[in-house]
Amino acid sequence: MGTSYDVVIVGGGVVGSSIAYFLSTNADFSGRIAVIERDPYYTASSSSLSTSAIRQQFGTPPNIAMSKFSIDFLREVPTRLAIGDELADIGLHEPGYLVLATPERAEAQRAKNRVQRDMGVEVELMEQAELARRFPWLNTEDLALGSLGLRNEGWFDGPGLLQAFRRKARAQGVDYRAATVTDLTMASPGKVGEVVLDNDERLSAGTVVNAAGPWSAQIARMVGAELPVVPSKRCVFVFETPERIENCPFVFDTSGFWLRPEGQLFLCGVPPLRENDPDDFGLEVDYDLFDEVIWPALAHRVPGFERLRMLRAWAGLYEYNTFDHSGIIGRHPEISNFVLATGFSGHGMMHAAATGSGVCDLIAYDQYRSIDLSAFRYERIAGNQPIKEHVY
Numbered sequence: 001m002g003t004s005y006d007v008v009i010v011g012g013g014v015v016g017s018s019i020a021y022f023l024s025t026n027a028d029f030s031g032r033i034a035v036i037e038r039d040p041y042y043t044a045s046s047s048s049l050s051t052s053a054i055r056q057q058f059g060t061p062p063n064i065a066m067s068k069f070s071i072d073f074l075r076e077v078p079t080r081l082a083i084g085d086e087l088a089d090i091g092l093h094e095p096g097y098l099v100l101a102t103p104e105r106a107e108a109q110r111a112k113n114r115v116q117r118d119m120g121v122e123v124e125l126m127e128q129a130e131l132a133r134r135f136p137w138l139n140t141e142d143l144a145l146g147s148l149g150l151r152n153e154g155w156f157d158g159p160g161l162l163q164a165f166r167r168k169a170r171a172q173g174v175d176y177r178a179a180t181v182t183d184l185t186m187a188s189p190g191k192v193g194e195v196v197l198d199n200d201e202r203l204s205a206g207t208v209v210n211a212a213g214p215w216s217a218q219i220a221r222m223v224g225a226e227l228p229v230v231p232s233k234r235c236v237f238v239f240e241t242p243e244r245i246e247n248c249p250f251v252f253d254t255s256g257f258w259l260r261p262e263g264q265l266f267l268c269g270v271p272p273l274r275e276n277d278p279d280d281f282g283l284e285v286d287y288d289l290f291d292e293v294i295w296p297a298l299a300h301r302v303p304g305f306e307r308l309r310m311l312r313a314w315a316g317l318y319e320y321n322t323f324d325h326s327g328i329i330g331r332h333p334e335i336s337n338f339v340l341a342t343g344f345s346g347h348g349m350m351h352a353a354a355t356g357s358g359v360c361d362l363i364a365y366d367q368y369r370s371i372d373l374s375a376f377r378y379e380r381i382a383g384n385q386p387i388k389e390h391v392y
């Protein structure tokens with residue numbers, strides 16, 4: 001006889017662990033929960049390789065709503081994820097995001113600004129002269145606008161958030177199993193029955209949640225479902241500079257690179273071109289990307305970076321949704337007890353809390369209560385209704 005759980009979550013990264021946490025604290029849900037995680041040290045998981053920033057500056061209301069919910073939760077993490085008297089510390093900093101725009105992109109940026117303001121996002125649109133005054137280290141010669149988040153944007157210790165969710169979920173009775181899910185069997189057409197592990201155990205499951213991040217398409221295939229989610233490598237480079245760059249927010253440059261401070265150092269990266277981004281799970285750093293693409297762009301935008309020294313680098317995987325670069329969340333339409341929570345494409349750390357809370361609602365009440373995530377439903381793919389979000 002195998003073990004039986006009401007909910008089995010495949011993948012114990014920040015998304016799976018957030019779902020486990022919210023379910024285990026929900027007074028209306030008393031079911032047994034297991035999280036199956038094959039890499040308990042999270043060596044290759046996106047959640048431990050993430051740069052863990054949060055922004056409100058999205059272009060669509062569903063993603064802005066996710067960010068609003070999540071920043072409120074992140075502020076409360078110390079007490080909500082405390083174990084006894086021991087507070088959880090994720091070092092939330094809120095210096096804002098600065099999104100830069102060329103004259104050609106200015107109108108699109110203004111349109112986004114209108115959506116953001118309608119949603120109550122505190123954001124300031126600055127013309128070139130004001131940008132130059134506020135950020136004297138920035139080369140503004142080819143810029144028309146900068147959009148600066150005034151509150152609720154910044155970065156935090158993402159691996160710390162994952163561990164805090166995990167610790168709290170375990171303290172509340174969630175079973176974390178160090179094993180690989182090798183198969184899912186069907187109880188009947190349209191209903192998952194068992195979760196098969198590599199140690200030959202078979203767990204019978206009331207609901208199975210696919211929170212396997214970059215590997216989630218593999219898990220979906222076990223029940224015959226297709227997910228447009230592929231692994232997409234992102235390299236992060238750490239550098240230092242002798243120049244003083246004061247008051248630096250998270251910067252999205254017009255050339256595509258991003259940049260943020262980390263203590264006395266800086267982190268940066270750039271999305272790869274799709275043709276240089278094979279759908280494999282390799283984690284080798286592409287150093288040419290720094291030398292040939294990022295460094296020239298950095299030195300152009302911040303002349304003080306001409307004398308920078310790159311210190312180290314790492315690579316991690318986005319769970320990249322090739323359909324519309326936004327999360328895919330909710331029940332599979334034809335397999336009612338198979339729930340998806342994946343495809344975040346670079347937003348999964350910041351949106352983990354909103355996802356956890358929404359998926360918990362869906363399982364406990366069969367409807368969204370704390371946050372409406374219906375825009376992220378799987379059905380939008382077949383219906384060709386993309387969430388039109390710009391990808392960074």
Ligand SMILES: Cc1cc2nc3c(=O)[nH]c(=O)nc-3n(C[C@H](O)[C@H](O)[C@H](O)COP(=O)(O)OP(=O)(O)OC[C@H]3O[C@@H](n4cnc5c(N)ncnc54)[C@H](O)[C@@H]3O)c2cc1C
Pocket residue numbers: 010011012013014015016036037038039042044045046047048049050051052053054179180181182211212213214215234235236315316317318319341342344345346347348349350351
């Ligand atoms: C370099 C980089 C920078 C990023 N920066 C940001 C950022 O600034 N802000 C932001 O919000 N997001 C960012 N992200 C994205 C974010 O980190 C991810 O969206 C998020 O961590 C996804 O969490 P997850 O739990 O879904 O995936 P993961 O953390 O990958 O967890 C999935 C887990 O599933 C497990 N698993 C897979 N298959 C199986 C199986 N068959 N059996 C058992 N276990 C299995 C894996 O071991 C893994 O631990 C970044 C990502 C990277 C790589």
